[in-house]
Amino acid sequence: xxxxxxxxxxxxxxxxxxxxxxxxxxxxxxxxxxxxxxxxxxxxxxxxxxxxxxxxxxxxxxxxxxxxxxxxxxxxxxxxxxxx
Amino acid sequence: xxxxxxxxxxxxxxxxxxxxxxxxxxxxxxxxxxxxxxxxxxxxxxxxxxxxxxxxxxxxxxxxxxxxxxxxxxxxxxxxxxxxxxxxxxxxxxxxxxxxxxxxxxxxxxxxxxxxxxxxxxxxxxxxxxxxxxxxxxxxxxxxxxxxxxxxxxxxxxxxxxxxxxxxxxxxxxxxxxxxxxxx
Numbered sequence: 001x002x003x004x005x006x007x008x009x010x011x012x013x014x015x016x017x018x019x020x021x022x023x024x025x026x027x028x029x030x031x032x033x034x035x036x037x038x039x040x041x042x043x044x045x046x047x048x049x050x051x052x053x054x055x056x057x058x059x060x061x062x063x064x065x066x067x068x069x070x071x072x073x074x075x076x077x078x079x080x081x082x083x084x
Numbered sequence: 085x086x087x088x089x090x091x092x093x094x095x096x097x098x099x100x101x102x103x104x105x106x107x108x109x110x111x112x113x114x115x116x117x118x119x120x121x122x123x124x125x126x127x128x129x130x131x132x133x134x135x136x137x138x139x140x141x142x143x144x145x146x147x148x149x150x151x152x153x154x155x156x157x158x159x160x161x162x163x164x165x166x167x168x169x170x171x172x173x174x175x176x177x178x179x180x181x182x183x184x185x186x187x188x189x190x191x192x193x194x195x196x197x198x199x200x201x202x203x204x205x206x207x208x209x210x211x212x213x214x215x216x217x218x219x220x221x222x223x224x225x226x227x228x229x230x231x232x233x234x235x236x237x238x239x240x241x242x243x244x245x246x247x248x249x250x251x252x253x254x255x256x257x258x259x260x261x262x263x264x265x266x267x268x
Binding site: 015016019020022023025050051053054057058060061062063064065066067068070071074075077078079081082 | 092093095096097100101104105108114118121122125126129202205206209210225226227228229230234249250252253256259260263264267
């Protein structure tokens, strides 16, 4: 009984594991749990597919952002300019 | 009558990433792109009086940025004219004897279609990010685009790991939905 409880996770938990997995932060045991859920849960399967697609798109876009520290510096410069 | 107002204090938070992405596909250099964005903000501050409010703040900033990018290319072009073109194929002894093939441009690299598509996708992603609540967008960006550690973000925002994953989950769901509508 105990092992089945451990192996079968709720849909929410499965989705959370799936999120972690997108960043390579799910443990092996979590991955096993996710895969078991994927076998029989349509909702998780759909979510997992969508999630992977998003990750793929984000990686393909080669998108870049300015780092927070640089942004702070920019803000300060603008403030300085404004107060002139 | 102005329909759009202007507020320089929120520029960096709201537009810097969008402008940065717009620039980086055009100049292909992080540092230069960042400088151009900064210059755009300054130029925007100077000509704030001329903002009529007909366009949105972002469109207005983009139009300034376009001028800045053109200016940038003018500047480097005039430098180029002065410089001597020097081909030093085998000047350093280490690479001597290497095959020429290695130096030929890769035909699969720098495909124009691919670049254009990437740019549009980048802007679409920034548009979607702009629709998320501020904190969600910020954390999602740190985690997904800049690849910060979970722990580092948790410390920065003073939240627990499970909190972080809930925020990421909401952001991902919203992003997937938004991109589904606007991109796929």
